[in-house]
Amino acid sequence: MIHDLVRYQLDNKSSLKRENVLLVSLGCSWGKCAFCDYQEDKSSSVLACDTVNKKVLEEVKGTSAGVKCLDVTCSASYTELPFTTLCYIRETCKMRGITSVILEGHYIYRESNHFFVDFFGQYGIDVIFRCGVETFDEHIREDVLRKGLPHVTPGDLAKYYSWINLIYGMEGQSMEQLRADIAIGLEHFDRINLSIYTSVAGGPARDEAAIRAFYDSELYRELMENPAVDIFDEWDENNGHNVGHDIKEREKKI
Ligand code: SF4
Numbered sequence: 742m743i744h745d746l747v748r749y750q751l752d753n754k755s756s757l758k759r760e761n762v763l764l765v766s767l768g769c770s771w772g773k774c775a776f777c778d779y780q781e782d783k784s785s786s787v788l789a790c791d792t793v794n795k796k797v798l799e800e801v802k803g804t805s806a807g808v809k810c811l812d813v814t815c816s817a818s819y820t821e822l823p824f825t826t827l828c829y830i831r832e833t834c835k836m837r838g839i840t841s842v843i844l845e846g847h848y849i850y851r852e853s854n855h856f857f858v859d860f861f862g863q864y865g866i867d868v869i870f871r872c873g874v875e876t877f878d879e880h881i882r883e884d885v886l887r888k889g890l891p892h893v894t895p896g897d898l899a900k901y902y903s904w905i906n907l908i909y910g911m912e913g914q915s916m917e918q919l920r921a922d923i924a925i926g927l928e929h930f931d932r933i934n935l936s937i938y939t940s941v942a943g944g945p946a947r948d949e950a951a952i953r954a955f956y957d958s959e960l961y962r963e964l965m966e967n968p969a970v971d972i973f974d975e976w977d978e979n980n981g982h983n984v985g986h987d988i989k990e991r992e993k994k995i
Contacts, residue, residue, distance in 0.1 A: 743793055744782040749800040751808070754982075756968035757932075759810035759843070760801050764794045764826060769817035771847050773887045776875070776908065778941040782816040787823040794826040803837020810841045818846025819870075820853055827860065834866050843904065845871040848890055851901035871904035871934065877925045878918055885913065885945060895929040903931045910938035910952040911945040920960060927969060935964065937974040937982075 748763045767790060769780040784790050801811060811834060815822055822830075834842055842861055854870055861868050875886055877895060882888045886908075890898075898905065905926055909919045926933040937955075940947040955961050964970045974982040 742781060743784055743789060746782060748793075748797045751802070751806060752812070752971075755971050757810060758808055759812045760803070760806070760808050760839075761812045761814070762797050762801065764797060764813060764815040764822060765790045766815040766817035766821040767823060769821060769847075771818075771849060771889055773889060774873075774875075775886050775944045776911070776938065776941060778944075779816050787825065790823050791825045791829070794822075795829050798829050798833045801833050801837050801839070803834075803839045805837070809839055810843065811839045812843040814845050818850050819844035819857065820846060820850040831861060831864050831866065834861070835864050839866065841867045841869060843869045843871055845873065845906070848872055848893060848898065848901070854901055869904055869931075870902045871906060871932075872898055872902035873906045874898060874926075875906065875908045876914070876918065877922050878914075881911075881913060881918075885911075895925050899929040904934065905930050905932075906934045906936060908936050908938050909955060910948055912948045912951075913945065914948065914951065916951070916955060916958065916960065919955070923960075923964065923970070927967075931969065933970045935970060935972045937972070937976070939975045 743765050746763060750761045752759050752761055766783050767785060767787070768783040769777075772780055802808065803811075811830070813819065813830060830842065833839070844857060854868075857870075858868050873888070874882070874890065875888055876882050879892075883891050907919075907922050907926060909922075923933065923935075937952055938945070938947055961972075964972060972982050
């Protein structure tokens, strides 16, 4: 089912100014991550996906807004967007003067990356691949989150992905573990997206105290100053972390 979500946002607070689009996919074929409900925002109809995605991409402004980078996320991996949508993305980049596109997806699709490099490269567009890692704590990542990266090392990931996503704020996570995740992330990758966890039905609980402690910490202030780290908090009512917050969606989750 295609949900009513905030699908376009200009991120002009990050050290890398970019436009973010949240597109509709054909569905996530992994589909097991315990913290994920956005995989429900999908359609098995290519036409339905393309219709919504085209409209979202029409909002992209590119160089007229001083932006040359488009960050594409969807309810699955970049491999699970219809080909027509990929063509729309490429055309949009060309029309709007965008020279880099960020594609996010699961490690299982790593061997297909070169097809995307070629596809966008034909229009002179660079691709940055971002992988959802969530944490380097193997127990939490695999036994709790069911992320599907068993025994995959940071070095393995870095061969295919230059950016990663991390999550913080679930029960069982600690600030020490977050520090370790950030240190590993900065050692192996160009950039980290750190998401503050928003609970989902049947998933791990959100640790409000741990999140408050993080926002009060020196670590938070350090990360806010680090140009290689972006912090996203979907439930930040003031939108200080540049994530579109959809109150209706939040109410549904609570
Ligand atoms: S791979 Fe991504 S979209 Fe699929 S279940 Fe995991 S987090 Fe959700």
